[in-house]
Amino acid sequence: MNLKKMAGFRAGKEVKDGQIIGLGTGSTTHYFIESLGMRIKEEEIQVMGIPTSYQSFLLAKQWKIPVTSLEEHDIDIAVDGADEIDPDLNLIKGGGAAHTLEKIVDYAACEFIVIADETKLVSELGTFPVPLEIISQSTKPVFSALKDMGADPEIRMAKFKDGPVISDNGNFIVDANFYEINNPIQLEKDLNSIPGVVENGIFSQMVDKVILGTSEGIKILK
Numbered sequence: 001m002n003l004k005k006m007a008g009f010r011a012g013k014e015v016k017d018g019q020i021i022g023l024g025t026g027s028t029t030h031y032f033i034e035s036l037g038m039r040i041k042e043e044e045i046q047v048m049g050i051p052t053s054y055q056s057f058l059l060a061k062q063w064k065i066p067v068t069s070l071e072e073h074d075i076d077i078a079v080d081g082a083d084e085i086d087p088d089l090n091l092i093k094g095g096g097a098a099h100t101l102e103k104i105v106d107y108a109a110c111e112f113i114v115i116a117d118e119t120k121l122v123s124e125l126g127t128f129p130v131p132l133e134i135i136s137q138s139t140k141p142v143f144s145a146l147k148d149m150g151a152d153p154e155i156r157m158a159k160f161k162d163g164p165v166i167s168d169n170g171n172f173i174v175d176a177n178f179y180e181i182n183n184p185i186q187l188e189k190d191l192n193s194i195p196g197v198v199e200n201g202i203f204s205q206m207v208d209k210v211i212l213g214t215s216e217g218i219k220i221l222k
C-alpha cells in the first residue's frame with residue numbers, strides 16, 4: 001500500500017470545480033498533482049494551480065494544469081507535504097528546499113491541507129533538522145546565531161553536483177539540528193529574526209487539516 005499516494009489522491013477529491021489551488025512540493029504532493037491532472041483530463045473539474053517550486057511547476061505543466069500566480073488570483077486551497085507533524089499540527093517542512101515559497105503560498109490560502117504518510121507524525125518536532133534558506137554571504141553570522149540558540153547547523157550539500165544545494169530562489173539551505181523543539185511558535189519567529197535568514201521551515205499554527213495515509217486507511221486530523 002502506497003500511503004503517500006493514498007493521501008495525495010484523497011486530497012485530490014477535495015478540490016472543487018473553479019478553485020485556485022496551491023501546489024505543494026515533494027513526493028506526496030506529486031500524487032496530489034497527478035490526481036488533479038487526471039480529474040482535469042476526465043473533464044470533471046477546471047482549476048488553476050499556483051506552484052511552490054520548479055518541481056510543482058513542471059508537474060503541473062506535465063498534467064496540463066493551468067498555472068497562475070499570487071499576483072493574479074487568491075488561493076482557495078493549498079495542499080502540501082510535511083517532514084514532521086506534531087500533535088498541535090505544527091510542521092517542519094523544507095526537506096526539498098522549497099519551504100520559502102511553500103510558506104508564502106500555504107499561508108495565503110483560505111484552507112491549508114497537509115498530506116503525509118503516518119511516519120511524519122511525531123510527539124515533538126526536532127528529530128528532523130529545521131531547514132533555513134539563507135543569503136549565502138550570511139553563512140558565518142547565521143551559523144554563530146544558530147549555535148548560540150543551541151543548534152548544530154550544516155550547509156546542505158548537493159547530491160548530484162559539487163558544492164551546496166542552491167534553492168529555486170538562488171540561496172543556500174542550512175539544516176539546523178535542534179534535537180528537540182519545545183516551543184515551535186517562538187522558534188519560528190526567532191529564526192526569522194536572524195539577519196540573512198530568508199525563511200525557516202517551521203510552519204506553526206497554519207494547518208487547517210491533515211490527511212494522513214496509514215496502514216489502516218485515511219485518518220483526518222484537525
Ligand SMILES: O=C[C@H](O)[C@H](O)[C@H](O)COP(=O)(O)O
Nearest residue numbers: 026027028081094095096098
Ligand atoms: O521542501 C519540500 C517540502 O517542504 C516537502 O513538502 C516536504 O519535504 C515533504 O516532502 P515529501 O512529501 O517528499 O516527504
